[in-house]
Amino acid sequence: MRQRQTPSMLCPGCRKLLNREAPFCPHCGIQRPGAWWKRLALRGWLQDPNQVVKVLIGINAGMYVISLLVSPRSLQVSFDLLTTLSPSNQSLLQLGATGTIPIDHLQRWWTLLSANYLHGGILHILFNMLALRQLIPLVGHLYGINRLIVLYTLTGVAGFWVSYVAGVPFTIGASAALCGLIGATLYYGKSRGGLFGEAIYRQIGGWAIGIFVIGLLIPGINNWGHGGGMVAGALLGFLVGYRERGDEQPWHTMLAAVCMAATGLVLAWMLLSSIWPYVLG
Numbered sequence: 001m002r003q004r005q006t007p008s009m010l011c012p013g014c015r016k017l018l019n020r021e022a023p024f025c026p027h028c029g030i031q032r033p034g035a036w037w038k039r040l041a042l043r044g045w046l047q048d049p050n051q052v053v054k055v056l057i058g059i060n061a062g063m064y065v066i067s068l069l070v071s072p073r074s075l076q077v078s079f080d081l082l083t084t085l086s087p088s089n090q091s092l093l094q095l096g097a098t099g100t101i102p103i104d105h106l107q108r109w110w111t112l113l114s115a116n117y118l119h120g121g122i123l124h125i126l127f128n129m130l131a132l133r134q135l136i137p138l139v140g141h142l143y144g145i146n147r148l149i150v151l152y153t154l155t156g157v158a159g160f161w162v163s164y165v166a167g168v169p170f171t172i173g174a175s176a177a178l179c180g181l182i183g184a185t186l187y188y189g190k191s192r193g194g195l196f197g198e199a200i201y202r203q204i205g206g207w208a209i210g211i212f213v214i215g216l217l218i219p220g221i222n223n224w225g226h227g228g229g230m231v232a233g234a235l236l237g238f239l240v241g242y243r244e245r246g247d248e249q250p251w252h253t254m255l256a257a258v259c260m261a262a263t264g265l266v267l268a269w270m271l272l273s274s275i276w277p278y279v280l281g
Contacts, residue, residue: 016247049140052148056136057129060174063117063267064125067091070274086121092172094274096266098160099170110266112164116156117267118172128174135181142188142200144248146256147240148181153259155180155232162228171222175211176229182208183233188242 007020018025067087093102096114103109119125140148159176182204189201208230215223240252 049137049145049148052140052145053133053136056132056152056174059267060117060119060125060129060132063095064119066271066274067095067118070094089170091274092118092120093170094270096270097170097172098164099168100164101169103164110269112157112160113153113263113266114270115160115172116153116174116177117263119174120172124173128178131178132174135178135185138200139181139185141243142185143237143240143242144252146248146252147242149256149259150240150252151180151184151233151236152177153263154236155183155229158232158236159225159227159229162232163222163224166224168222168224171225173222173225176222176225179208179211179226179229180233180236182211183230183235184237185233186230187234187237191238191242192244 008017009020010016011018011025016025064087068085068091070087070091089097095118096102096108096111097118098108098111098115102111119128136148136152139151143151156174156177159180160171163171163176185204186201186208189197189199189204191197192200211226212223215221215226
């Protein structure tokens with residue numbers, strides 16, 4: 001007589017092996033982990049930091065190209081690497097730049113999120129994407145994928161909110177979120193301690209010092225956004241916790257899903273509102 005095999009699966013909340021028919025996960029306590037809708041909602045599409053890197057670079061590159069095409073007559077092309085291939089302020093405003101002008105005058109609070117995916121020139125996006133490629137895998141390893149997504153999204157919003165409160169009129173860039181990842185990594189290194197923690201703290205601390213030195217030397221850099229993102233990263237790193245202090249919980253996964261959905265909706269809205277007038281006319 002053939003014995004029936006017990007179906008198994010990875011828990012969509014904690015990613016540990018369990019019985020698909022179990023009424024709850026014995027590891028994280030999530031109810032009915034085998035439900036198809038729960039597996040779809042909690043598992044997500046991103047399971048590796050390298051996937052996150054590719055998606056973020058793709059979104060940023062796509063938004064940069066679109067910002068050049070929205071207002072091509074105002075496109076700046078010169079031999080100055082700091083200003084060449086720079087989209088106009090008009091196109092950046094249409095696509096979701098933030099600051100006191102978009103928020104106070106146009107009531108565009110959602111630009112605190114959309115501005116994280118806009119850049120003002122070829123060097124601007126190049127440097128940010130190179131930093132992103134180095135930081136994302138590290139933070140993903142220390143915190144986990146879902147907490148990484150939460151950190152990147154919310155610290156970017158927090159950094160731009162601080163710069164808005166400080167009165168910065170017009171600002172864009174992924175550096176507020178990147179500084180948020182730096183802040184979360186600094187918190188990890190200081191909190192963990194030991195040889196590994198101290199090595200992480202010293203290495204990323206050098207990044208933090210370098211960012212602030214560059215911010216003082218080069219005009220036009222949003223130091224408020226950098227500082228706000230960094231402080232928010234350290235605070236949020238403490239709140240969500242890192243891997244060595246506990247596995248990711250279902251609420252981490254759900255919050256990451258909310259962050260991804262909000263980002264997708266905001267960017268889609270800004271794209272449609274920017275491109276639609278050209279379609280009509």
